Amino acid sequence: MIERVPTDIEGLDEMLGGGFLKKRHVLVTGGPGTGKTTFGMEFLYRGALRGEKGLMVMLEEKPEKLVENLQQGMDWDLEEQLKNDNIILVSIDSFSWERLSDTLQSYITRHNVKRVVVDTLTLLKMNTKDPFEFRRQIIGLLGFLENLDCTVLFTSEAPYPTREGARYSIEEFIVDGVIALYNIPIKNERRRALEILKMRGVDHSNAMYPFKITKSGIVIYPEEII
Numbered sequence: 001m002i003e004r005v006p007t008d009i010e011g012l013d014e015m016l017g018g019g020f021l022k023k024r025h026v027l028v029t030g031g032p033g034t035g036k037t038t039f040g041m042e043f044l045y046r047g048a049l050r051g052e053k054g055l056m057v058m059l060e061e062k063p064e065k066l067v068e069n070l071q072q073g074m075d076w077d078l079e080e081q082l083k084n085d086n087i088i089l090v091s092i093d094s095f096s097w098e099r100l101s102d103t104l105q106s107y108i109t110r111h112n113v114k115r116v117v118v119d120t121l122t123l124l125k126m127n128t129k130d131p132f133e134f135r136r137q138i139i140g141l142l143g144f145l146e147n148l149d150c151t152v153l154f155t156s157e158a159p160y161p162t163r164e165g166a167r168y169s170i171e172e173f174i175v176d177g178v179i180a181l182y183n184i185p186i187k188n189e190r191r192r193a194l195e196i197l198k199m200r201g202v203d204h205s206n207a208m209y210p211f212k213i214t215k216s217g218i219v220i221y222p223e224e225i226i
């Protein structure tokens with residue numbers, strides 16, 4: 001049996017039957033503001049509390065701004081984890097595949113990182129004009145990550161707000177798991193919802209559940225229906 005990596009995100013581990021599969025890769029996809037970056041940071045924060053080092057490679061946001069935003073919204077003691085290098089935030093501003101894999105390689109091996117987040121793949125996709133080349137690069141990156149002892153989460157921007165409007169993209173087919181985050185318009189407000197689209201090797205929940213972003217993090221309500 002492959003070891004599980006608990007996310008400790010409220011409600012998610014029960015949907016997954018224990019957590020992500022160790023050393024596998026998962027894509028968190030969703031529209032603007034659906035909580036992709038928060039999800040990624042919580043995965044690292046909960047890992048850090050268990051003594052597993054986390055690395056966040058940021059391609060769009062700046063680390064200082066992300067920390068500032070999280071400190072506004074969350075009651076996590078992020079400062080402590082950052083200070084001790086239990087969570088490492090790195091930003092890449094020249095968008096190339098080589099730069100990304102060099103950065104991953106050096107931080108993961110140097111700091112013995114166990115959980116990695118790449119936020120977001122979308123920029124790399126936009127910077128890789130040919131879809132064949134994008135597919136080739138991403139397969140190469142995943143292959144390279146397999147040789148390192150860490151579980152990886154990617155985020156990507158989905159151009160659709162609801163599952164009805166979903167159009168699948170290359171990266172969703174290649175990765176081991178896909179979690180979709182939605183911000184669904186219902187009457188005069190939007191409701192957040194989450195579903196596991198796939199998770200290779202895992203007997204996971206197939207339902208779409210509502211969730212909230214609270215001060216203590218993401219809370220999924222598997223008892224409720226949207």
Ligand SMILES: Nc1ncnc2c1ncn2[C@@H]1O[C@H](COP(=O)(O)OP(=O)(O)OP(=O)(O)O)[C@@H](O)[C@H]1O
Binds near residue numbers: 036073
């Ligand atoms: N403490 C909080 N309570 C409720 N909602 C919060 C809290 N903190 C953040 N949020 C919500 O989280 C959203 C931002 O989430 P996040 O940045 O993770 O989304 P994202 O999917 O990464 O967005 P983007 O597409 O801009 O990268 C905010 O728009 C806000 O609605």
Ligand SMILES: [Mg+2]
Binds near residue numbers: 036037038119
């Ligand atoms: Mg984001």
